[in-house]
Amino acid sequence: MNDAPRTEWQAPRWAQAVLLASLGxxxxFSIDTYLPAFAGIASALGATPVQMQQTLSAYLLGFALMNLFHGALxxxxxxRPVVLAGVAMFTLTSLGCALTDHIGWLIALRALxxxxxxxxxxxxxxxxxxxxxxxxxxxxxxxxxIFFGIAPAIAPMVGGWLFVHSDWRAVFFFLTLVGCAIWLGVWRSLPETLPPTRRQxxxxxDLWRGYRELGRDRRFWLLALASGVPFNGMFLYVLGAPSFLGELMGLRPEQYFWFFLSTIAGIMVGAVASGxxxxxxxxxxxxxxxxxxxxxxxxxxxxxxxxxxLHPLWAFPPILLYSLGWAVLVPVVTLMVLDLAPARRGMASSLQATVGSLANALVAGVLTPLVMHSALALSLASAGLMLIGLLAWLWQGRLVRQSTLPEPRAARPGETVEVDAPLP
Known part of the structure; x- marks a missing residue:
């Protein structure tokens, strides 16, 4: 821990959590909010389905690319400077998206x-x-x-309501207001937690040296997989909700609320338990x-x-339970990742976020379209993603046990030295 005292925060603990969760x-949130307005944007701007997909792909590409550098910067x-600059850029580009009349500009602004x-x-x-x-x-x-789990679930509902009661531009005007509120919150309340004496x-x-050292740490990659991949076992259902809930279960859109409510409840209960x-x-x-x-x-x-x-009465509880389990473990794994590089926590956070965003992109673009039309395929894919995270966790645990074994002492002439067996 550095020498920035907790008393520098001017806000109470719950307000700190809200501000940091809003940033996270x-x-x-900015992805899921505009998805319900896809059809309206395409109609208003004369965009093809491919061009509309590019508005999402460009965003994800820009997100993954800069994730490598935010923490190092x-x-x-x-x-503070990095957060303030990032939120300011988000706010301005949101306003630009709301005002544009050309799909090419929308794609470029979404990338920024x-x-x-x-x-x-x-x-x-x-x-x-x-x-x-x-x-x-x-x-x-x-x-x-807790807030991280709530935001992606309510974002489509907010975006859908704005689109139905106004138009697609209202979604981006809303994101502009969100950006302004967060920027003001950061400017007023967020202290500088990294003093000059601890900066790189x-x-x-120097950046290359830091990335190379962290990239050589197998525990880092395994912990990043253990935290980032299992999330998609739950996110898979959110991405495939129209098919899972509408096509397979026959639910009406207004009934989707119960699915999102169960996911939110699982995350909230798990996060509270973790704390x-x-x-x-x-x-x-x-x-x-x-x-x-x-x-x-x-x-x-x-x-x-x-x-x-297939029926909601038995299909929703396992998803709730899965969300709860993920929320129990992810805060601890995230802190373990950051503590692997105490002098470069920003860089460690960047690389962890990159692993997670790449996993999300692969699941959204490749896996979800393949399995979303079958409830059994969805359940098997979710189990497979959990298993990847579990194997990564077990593997890094094996590395830890190996690193803590005592080195065998060299035998003297005529002496036999017993070597300790690996820990179970």
Whole structure:
């Protein structure tokens, strides 16, 4: 922990969590809010389906590209300037999207918007660990996770309501207002949590050295996979909601609310439980519990699809349980990633976010279209994504155990030295 005291915060704890969560969810919120207006944008601008898809692809590409640099910039320049610049750019590009009359400009502006939103998500994680010791950081990260889970679920409802009651431009005007509110909140309340004495030089050689050192750490990649990939076991259902809920279950759009409510409830309960476990339960044990809960949810989900006709009464609870398990473990795994590079927490957060965004993009663009028309395929894909995260977690645990084994002492002449067996 650096020497920036907690008392620099001028806001109460809950307001800190809201502000940091707003920064962290700005990226996914700005994606999900405009999706319900796709048809209206295409009709108004004379855009083809391919061009409309490019508005999303350009955003995701810009988001993934700049995620590599937001954290490193904040390690060198400080947290506040990077966040303020990122939110300001998001606000201006949102206004530009609302005013444009050409699909080409919309695609370009969405790319710039994607490049800006990652700053909040990446830097907010580093801020938490800058200021708080491990137990308090886990509690704060858990509070942030609650809002992180709510935002993507309510964003389509907000965007749909704005589109129906106004037009597609209202969605981007709304995002402009959101950007203004967050920028003012950061400017008034967010202290600079990285003092000059802890900052890193801003040079190409130094950045490359930092990325190379972190990139060689196998534990980093395994922890990033353990936190980023299982999220998609839940996100898969959100992305495929129109097919899963409408086509397969026969629900009306106004009934989709119950699905999103169950997902939100699972994340909230899991995040609250994670915060309460901080300092009471060993972090690794808590992560094991999270994976056990998700594995149980996947088993129930697959079994239900094999044995029962599809129905919300049994199909929604496993998704709720899966969301709960993910929310129990993700704050702890995220802090473990940041603590692998105490001097470069921003860079570690950047690379972790990049792994997560790439996983999200692959699931959204490749996996979801393949499985969203079959409930059984969705359940198997969700279980597979959870299994990838579980295997990554078990593998990094093996690396930790190997690194803590004592080195064997050289044998003296005529002496046999016993070597300790690996820990179970």
């Amino acid at each position: 969810t700005l990226g996914p 904040s390690d060198a320049l400080g947290r 918007q994607g490049m800006s939103t990652g700053a909040g998500m990446v830097v907010s994680r580093a801020v938490i660990r800058d200021v708080y010791p491990p137990e308090q950081a886990q509690k704060m990260m858990s509070q942030v996770t 030089p801003l040079s190409v050689a 309460r476990m901080a300092g009471r339960i060993a972090p690794r044990r808590q992560i094991r519990w999270g994976f056990v809960i998700m594995a149980l949810a996947c088993g129930l989900n697959v079994a239900g699809n094999l044995l029962l006709p």
